[in-house]
Amino acid sequence: MDVKPGRVSNTIRSSHEEEEDDAMMDLRRGPWTVEEDLALMNYIANHGEGRWNSLARCAGLKRTGKSCRLRWLNYLRPDVRRGNITLEEQLLILELHSRWGNRWSKIAQHLPGRTDNEIKNYWRTRVQKHAKQLKCDVNSKQFKDTMRYLWMPRLVERIQAAASSATASTAASSSITTTITTAPNPYHFNNNFQSTGAGHVALQQATLIGSNNDLAASYTTPENSSTGASSDSFGNQVSPVSELTDYYTTMSVNNNNPSPMEYFQAPNPHHQVGYRESMTSPSGYVFNQGGLNSHSFQAASAPEQNNNGQWGMDGGDFSDNLWNVEESDMWFLQQQLGNI
DNA sequence: AAGACGCTCAACCGCGCTCGT
DNA sequence: CACGAGCGCGGTTGAGCGTCT
Structure with a gap:
């Protein structure tokens, strides 16, 4: 260079x-x-x-x-958000990437304050690293299945756990907002600039989503705003519902080994769905594939599991735990792959 | 303590698309 | 229609820093 x-x-x-x-x-x-x-x-x-x-x-x-x-x-830009990618953002990135591939700017449009560059970097450094550790290509079906059946459900579970913790603690109710509004650009903008900058609107939007404390329902997938099959800007067919949930449903029908995602309700394709609606009670699902259920899962000596059986969540700001928890993710994914 | 190694992320490059002429 | 400028996007690079040995 x-x-x-x-x-x-x-x-x-x-x-x-x-x-x-x-x-x-x-x-x-x-x-x-x-x-x-x-x-x-x-x-x-x-x-x-x-x-x-x-x-x-x-x-x-x-x-x-x-x-x-x-x-x-x-x-x-005043609305550029820095800091760790949150669990919800990770989930959204995985979901959107599974549908659109490396359309980083398109994915970034659904993560307020995040840039395509940042998401791209996240994918390359975190996701591709995981693929490498699992010894499979990031574009391979094996890795995509791992993401869909194991990693993403696990993220949902952790989000739910974090939401529960947040509900239990009034102080925690503001933690999500805090995370989202953390660290704008390093320069001070005067009031005039902030009030006229287009980015300010996005920032307010992000804050609103976080303060809603209903993370799963906050996400707006592209399908939320349209009905019926359509094609994206590249002419690819786009399902009216999440390809992810479609995939779960198909696999559970075609595969004798029920996937963990069977515990996610198949969405009504005519109903505009968000995560909250399409994934019911993920924290209750049992990993029964390969004989592993929630009991054996929780009893295993995975790193970072606390006394409540939660994963890396101690009731604090869950984004703080994100990077530590990733290691347990790797442990978890490798264990699960060993059972497939 | 220090060198090796790996990770992160800002910044660059090339390609292709859009739009005005 | 052809051309060129402007722009956006995805891929890649490499300096700095943290961790490991």
Whole structure:
């Protein structure tokens, strides 16, 4: 990659450090400086975004329009959300990716505040890592089945557990909102900018969803807003209901070994469904495939299981536990794969 | 303590689509 | 219709940092 040496990721360097580099070329590349960020933000605050090439010139930035657009969309926008991908977001990413594949921007549209870049990075670093650890290709049927039958139900279970904890604790009722509104971009925007920025609406929306404390029902899958079979923007057939739940239903009919997802109700295809409706009482399902039921599952010495039989959930902000819990996910998935 | 290794994520690149001329 | 500019998207890179040995 022909990037200037000394590139510093995640680090804002002073423009003084790079003046020598500037003399070498007209267009700057590499990490953005504080001055550049401020120039870009101020210009967009006054003139709006779009027409990126001319914007770059008019703002006095020695950057390509592409670079400015990327910096704005992925980092400087006021509604960009940073921090760990929550359980719900993970579930949604898995679900949407199972339907659309690597259509990152499309997936990102359903995760307020998350960028396609962030989701793409999450997929590559977390999901593909899991596939690698399970010794199967991320695009293989085996791994997709693992996601559908094991990983996603497990996420739902943990979300339910977290929701229960949140309900039990009045203090916890605000934890989800806190998570969602955590860490906007590092710069302070004045009130005028915030009130006029389009992103502010999205941020309010995200907060509203979180504060609803009804996470499963909060999700709006693309099918929620349309009825009947249709095709996506790439001409692929898109089921009116979740491909995921369709798959569960089909598999449970065709497979003598009932999948864990049998405990998820098949949705009415004519009914607009969210997760809450399509997945009833996931926390109650039994892993009876290969003779493993909830008792043997819970009795096993998996890491991170607490005294309540919950997984990595201690009643606190569940997003804090996310990364620790992932290790138990790997343990769990590997155990389950061994039984298939 | 220090070198090796692995992970994360901001940033870049190339391709293809859209739209105006 | 042809062409080019602008833009968006998906793939890839690599610096920095944390962890392991």
